Amino acid sequence: MIELVKISLLYDFYGELLTEKQKKVLDLYYNQDLSLGEIAEELSITRQAVYDNIKRSEKLLNHYEKKLGLVEKFLNQKKKILEIKDKIMEHKNRNISFEEESLKKFLNSIEDVLNDLLID
Amino acid sequence: MIELVKISLLYDFYGELLTEKQKKVLDLYYNQDLSLGEIAEELSITRQAVYDNIKRSEKLLNHYEKKLGLVEKFLNQKKKILEIKDKIMEHKNRNISFEEESLKKFLNSIEDVLNDLLID
Numbered sequence: 001m002i003e004l005v006k007i008s009l010l011y012d013f014y015g016e017l018l019t020e021k022q023k024k025v026l027d028l029y030y031n032q033d034l035s036l037g038e039i040a041e042e043l044s045i046t047r048q049a050v051y052d053n054i055k056r057s058e059k060l061l062n063h064y065e066k067k068l069g070l071v072e073k074f075l076n077q078k079k080k081i082l083e084i085k086d087k088i089m090e091h092k093n094r095n096i097s098f099e100e101e102s103l104k105k106f107l108n109s110i111e112d113v114l115n116d117l118l119i120d
Numbered sequence: 121m122i123e124l125v126k127i128s129l130l131y132d133f134y135g136e137l138l139t140e141k142q143k144k145v146l147d148l149y150y151n152q153d154l155s156l157g158e159i160a161e162e163l164s165i166t167r168q169a170v171y172d173n174i175k176r177s178e179k180l181l182n183h184y185e186k187k188l189g190l191v192e193k194f195l196n197q198k199k200k201i202l203e204i205k206d207k208i209m210e211h212k213n214r215n216i217s218f219e220e221e222s223l224k225k226f227l228n229s230i231e232d233v234l235n236d237l238l239i240d
Contacts, residue, residue, distance in 0.1 A: 013188070017187055063136070067136040067137055068134070081234050081237050084230075084234060086233060088230060088234075093211075104212065111208055114201050114204060118201055
Protein backbone atom coordinates (compact mmCIF):
# COMPACT_ATOMS: atom_id res chain seq x y z
CA MET A 1 0.00 0.00 0.00
CA ILE A 2 1.31 3.47 -0.76
CA GLU A 3 2.36 5.45 2.31
CA LEU A 4 -0.25 8.20 1.92
CA VAL A 5 -3.16 5.74 1.77
CA LYS A 6 -1.76 3.83 4.73
CA ILE A 7 -1.37 6.95 6.88
CA SER A 8 -4.82 8.11 5.86
CA LEU A 9 -6.39 4.81 6.96
CA LEU A 10 -4.42 4.80 10.21
CA TYR A 11 -5.61 8.34 10.81
CA ASP A 12 -9.24 7.34 10.16
CA PHE A 13 -9.02 4.58 12.73
CA TYR A 14 -6.79 6.00 15.44
CA GLY A 15 -6.72 9.75 14.79
CA GLU A 16 -8.94 10.49 17.76
CA LEU A 17 -6.22 9.16 20.06
CA LEU A 18 -3.87 11.97 18.94
CA THR A 19 -3.85 15.44 20.49
CA GLU A 20 -5.67 18.31 18.76
CA LYS A 21 -2.33 19.76 17.66
CA GLN A 22 -1.10 16.46 16.26
CA LYS A 23 -4.35 16.05 14.33
CA LYS A 24 -4.10 19.61 13.01
CA VAL A 25 -0.54 19.16 11.75
CA LEU A 26 -1.28 15.80 10.10
CA ASP A 27 -4.37 17.27 8.46
CA LEU A 28 -2.45 20.23 7.05
CA TYR A 29 0.35 17.99 5.81
CA TYR A 30 -1.57 15.05 4.37
CA ASN A 31 -5.02 16.40 3.53
CA GLN A 32 -4.34 20.05 2.74
CA ASP A 33 -0.98 19.15 1.20
CA LEU A 34 0.90 22.05 2.83
CA SER A 35 4.71 21.92 3.01
CA LEU A 36 6.59 21.70 6.31
CA GLY A 37 7.57 25.35 5.90
CA GLU A 38 3.99 26.47 5.26
CA ILE A 39 2.71 24.59 8.31
CA ALA A 40 5.52 26.07 10.42
CA GLU A 41 4.47 29.55 9.36
CA GLU A 42 0.74 28.85 9.90
CA LEU A 43 1.31 27.54 13.43
CA SER A 44 4.19 29.86 14.36
CA ILE A 45 6.55 27.01 15.19
CA THR A 46 9.82 25.89 13.63
CA ARG A 47 10.01 23.68 10.59
CA GLN A 48 11.86 21.14 12.71
CA ALA A 49 9.02 21.12 15.28
CA VAL A 50 6.53 20.41 12.50
CA TYR A 51 8.67 17.58 11.21
CA ASP A 52 9.08 16.08 14.69
CA ASN A 53 5.37 16.40 15.32
CA ILE A 54 4.51 14.52 12.12
CA LYS A 55 7.04 11.77 12.78
CA ARG A 56 5.79 11.37 16.34
CA SER A 57 2.16 11.11 15.18
CA GLU A 58 3.02 8.57 12.50
CA LYS A 59 4.90 6.53 15.07
CA LEU A 60 1.90 6.64 17.41
CA LEU A 61 -0.55 5.63 14.68
CA ASN A 62 1.71 2.74 13.68
CA HIS A 63 2.01 1.74 17.33
CA TYR A 64 -1.77 1.54 17.69
CA GLU A 65 -2.05 -0.51 14.52
CA LYS A 66 0.67 -2.87 15.70
CA LYS A 67 -1.21 -3.37 18.97
CA LEU A 68 -4.78 -3.52 17.65
CA GLY A 69 -4.45 -4.36 13.93
CA LEU A 70 -7.83 -2.82 13.11
CA VAL A 71 -6.83 -1.39 9.74
CA GLU A 72 -5.63 -4.80 8.59
CA LYS A 73 -8.86 -6.37 9.88
CA PHE A 74 -10.89 -3.70 8.10
CA LEU A 75 -9.08 -4.30 4.79
CA ASN A 76 -9.64 -8.07 5.05
CA GLN A 77 -13.29 -7.48 5.79
CA LYS A 78 -13.69 -5.12 2.87
CA LYS A 79 -12.13 -7.74 0.61
CA LYS A 80 -14.64 -10.35 1.75
CA ILE A 81 -17.60 -8.02 1.29
CA LEU A 82 -16.44 -7.19 -2.24
CA GLU A 83 -16.12 -10.93 -2.83
CA ILE A 84 -19.84 -11.39 -2.10
CA LYS A 85 -20.74 -8.38 -4.21
CA ASP A 86 -18.79 -9.92 -7.09
CA LYS A 87 -20.63 -13.21 -6.71
CA ILE A 88 -23.95 -11.40 -6.81
CA MET A 89 -22.94 -9.26 -9.77
CA GLU A 90 -21.83 -12.31 -11.68
CA HIS A 91 -25.15 -14.06 -11.11
CA LYS A 92 -27.17 -11.01 -12.02
CA ASN A 93 -25.26 -10.67 -15.26
CA ARG A 94 -26.05 -14.22 -16.32
CA ASN A 95 -29.65 -13.13 -16.42
CA ILE A 96 -31.07 -16.65 -16.43
CA SER A 97 -33.41 -18.43 -14.07
CA PHE A 98 -31.67 -20.28 -11.30
CA GLU A 99 -31.78 -23.99 -10.95
CA GLU A 100 -32.81 -24.83 -7.41
CA GLU A 101 -29.52 -26.62 -6.77
CA SER A 102 -27.25 -23.94 -8.14
CA LEU A 103 -29.12 -21.29 -6.20
CA LYS A 104 -28.58 -23.21 -3.00
CA LYS A 105 -24.90 -23.54 -3.75
CA PHE A 106 -24.76 -19.85 -4.49
CA LEU A 107 -26.48 -18.88 -1.23
CA ASN A 108 -24.29 -21.28 0.72
CA SER A 109 -21.16 -19.71 -0.69
CA ILE A 110 -22.42 -16.28 0.36
CA GLU A 111 -23.16 -17.60 3.83
CA ASP A 112 -19.64 -18.99 4.11
CA VAL A 113 -18.16 -15.56 3.52
CA LEU A 114 -20.63 -13.99 5.97
CA ASN A 115 -19.61 -16.49 8.63
CA ASP A 116 -15.97 -15.62 8.03
CA LEU A 117 -16.91 -11.99 8.62
CA LEU A 118 -18.59 -12.79 11.92
CA ILE A 119 -15.60 -14.70 13.23
CA ASP A 120 -12.99 -12.05 12.39
CA MET B 121 -25.92 -4.58 27.34
CA ILE B 122 -24.90 -6.29 30.56
CA GLU B 123 -21.71 -4.93 32.07
CA LEU B 124 -19.71 -8.15 31.79
CA VAL B 125 -20.40 -8.51 28.06
CA LYS B 126 -19.57 -4.87 27.51
CA ILE B 127 -16.25 -5.07 29.37
CA SER B 128 -15.43 -8.28 27.55
CA LEU B 129 -15.99 -6.65 24.15
CA LEU B 130 -14.03 -3.56 25.15
CA TYR B 131 -11.22 -5.85 26.29
CA ASP B 132 -11.27 -7.71 22.96
CA PHE B 133 -10.90 -4.48 21.04
CA TYR B 134 -8.63 -2.37 23.20
CA GLY B 135 -7.05 -4.81 25.66
CA GLU B 136 -3.70 -4.66 23.90
CA LEU B 137 -3.44 -0.99 24.84
CA LEU B 138 -3.36 -1.91 28.54
CA THR B 139 -0.21 -2.89 30.43
CA GLU B 140 0.59 -6.56 31.02
CA LYS B 141 -0.39 -6.16 34.67
CA GLN B 142 -3.70 -4.49 33.85
CA LYS B 143 -4.49 -7.26 31.39
CA LYS B 144 -3.57 -9.90 33.95
CA VAL B 145 -5.82 -8.43 36.65
CA LEU B 146 -8.79 -7.98 34.30
CA ASP B 147 -8.36 -11.53 33.05
CA LEU B 148 -8.32 -12.98 36.57
CA TYR B 149 -11.33 -10.91 37.58
CA TYR B 150 -13.57 -11.22 34.53
CA ASN B 151 -12.50 -14.43 32.78
CA GLN B 152 -11.23 -16.57 35.66
CA ASP B 153 -13.86 -15.12 37.98
CA LEU B 154 -11.52 -14.68 40.95
CA SER B 155 -12.52 -12.36 43.81
CA LEU B 156 -10.62 -9.17 44.61
CA GLY B 157 -9.14 -10.91 47.65
CA GLU B 158 -8.00 -13.93 45.65
CA ILE B 159 -6.35 -11.73 43.02
CA ALA B 160 -4.65 -9.69 45.78
CA GLU B 161 -3.20 -12.88 47.22
CA GLU B 162 -2.14 -14.24 43.83
CA LEU B 163 -0.31 -11.04 42.89
CA SER B 164 0.90 -10.16 46.42
CA ILE B 165 -0.72 -6.73 46.38
CA THR B 166 -3.49 -5.22 48.51
CA ARG B 167 -7.16 -5.74 47.79
CA GLN B 168 -7.47 -1.98 47.33
CA ALA B 169 -4.68 -1.99 44.74
CA VAL B 170 -6.53 -4.71 42.79
CA TYR B 171 -9.74 -2.71 42.95
CA ASP B 172 -8.01 0.50 41.79
CA ASN B 173 -6.28 -1.38 38.99
CA ILE B 174 -9.58 -2.78 37.68
CA LYS B 175 -11.35 0.59 37.88
CA ARG B 176 -8.45 2.28 36.08
CA SER B 177 -8.48 -0.34 33.31
CA GLU B 178 -12.24 -0.08 32.86
CA LYS B 179 -11.93 3.69 32.66
CA LEU B 180 -9.20 3.38 30.03
CA LEU B 181 -11.20 0.90 27.95
CA ASN B 182 -14.24 3.17 28.09
CA HIS B 183 -12.05 6.12 27.13
CA TYR B 184 -10.82 4.32 24.02
CA GLU B 185 -14.36 3.37 23.07
CA LYS B 186 -15.55 6.92 23.54
CA LYS B 187 -12.75 8.15 21.26
CA LEU B 188 -12.86 5.42 18.61
CA GLY B 189 -16.31 3.81 18.94
CA LEU B 190 -15.12 0.54 17.40
CA VAL B 191 -17.21 -1.75 19.59
CA GLU B 192 -20.36 0.10 18.62
CA LYS B 193 -19.35 -0.06 14.96
CA PHE B 194 -18.64 -3.77 15.31
CA LEU B 195 -22.05 -4.45 16.87
CA ASN B 196 -23.83 -2.53 14.11
CA GLN B 197 -21.89 -4.45 11.54
CA LYS B 198 -22.70 -7.77 13.14
CA LYS B 199 -26.37 -6.86 13.12
CA LYS B 200 -26.26 -6.13 9.39
CA ILE B 201 -24.45 -9.36 8.62
CA LEU B 202 -27.03 -11.35 10.59
CA GLU B 203 -29.70 -9.48 8.65
CA ILE B 204 -28.33 -10.88 5.38
CA LYS B 205 -28.01 -14.34 6.89
CA ASP B 206 -31.65 -14.15 7.92
CA LYS B 207 -32.72 -13.17 4.42
CA ILE B 208 -30.79 -16.10 2.99
CA MET B 209 -32.15 -18.51 5.57
CA GLU B 210 -35.69 -17.40 4.86
CA HIS B 211 -35.29 -17.98 1.15
CA LYS B 212 -33.67 -21.34 1.63
CA ASN B 213 -36.51 -22.45 3.84
CA ARG B 214 -39.12 -21.65 1.22
CA ASN B 215 -37.52 -24.33 -0.88
CA ILE B 216 -39.11 -23.24 -4.15
CA SER B 217 -37.63 -22.11 -7.44
CA PHE B 218 -37.04 -18.43 -7.69
CA GLU B 219 -38.86 -16.22 -10.08
CA GLU B 220 -36.32 -14.17 -11.96
CA GLU B 221 -37.78 -10.92 -10.66
CA SER B 222 -37.98 -11.93 -7.03
CA LEU B 223 -34.43 -13.25 -7.15
CA LYS B 224 -33.22 -9.93 -8.48
CA LYS B 225 -35.03 -8.12 -5.70
CA PHE B 226 -33.56 -10.50 -3.21
CA LEU B 227 -30.00 -10.01 -4.48
CA ASN B 228 -30.50 -6.24 -4.60
CA SER B 229 -31.57 -6.20 -0.98
CA ILE B 230 -28.46 -8.15 0.00
CA GLU B 231 -26.34 -5.72 -1.99
CA ASP B 232 -27.90 -2.79 -0.15
CA VAL B 233 -26.84 -4.18 3.19
CA LEU B 234 -23.35 -4.94 1.83
CA ASN B 235 -23.01 -1.36 0.64
CA ASP B 236 -24.00 -0.13 4.09
CA LEU B 237 -21.23 -2.30 5.50
CA LEU B 238 -18.66 -0.81 3.15
CA ILE B 239 -19.58 2.75 4.08
CA ASP B 240 -19.49 2.28 7.84
